[in-house]
Amino acid sequence: MLRNPADGTRLRILAWLAEPDTAGRGLTADDVAVRLGVPLPAARTHLRLLTALGLLRPPARTTASATAVTRCASPR
Template sequence: MLRNPVDGTRLRILTWLSEPAVAERGLTADDVATQLGVPRPVALTHLRLLTALGLLRTCADRRYVRRDEVRIAEVAHLFEKGW
């Protein structure tokens, strides 16, 4: 789910969201579309998938998303155990 066989877009979004300046503010679908050079609906699809997986959470205004570090740590732990 994280690695798109073509380009790894979702993994790039998660990595980008770990940068301190971006992590503090969060990202919008428009930010992702601009940064990755994809149409907004494509960016929105990636963000919705990552949110549905629990790896991102929406902020109060529901426009911005941030990483859910607790969930990411849980998933990383599962993979470390050979899930």
């Protein structure tokens, strides 16, 4: 799963975050697992990898139990 940063699931997550309603509120690993039909641990791993690559960022306030992210601004 981690060998290809351009994995189809990760691209779907980024496309989903580009939607105006999702971009404003962000999403959680639970959201990803339900919408994309992947196990919760896999959803968390996808979000952590995208965050490590600088494509997502955690919101200012999160709880330890939640993995919530928003999309970073596109580089200019």
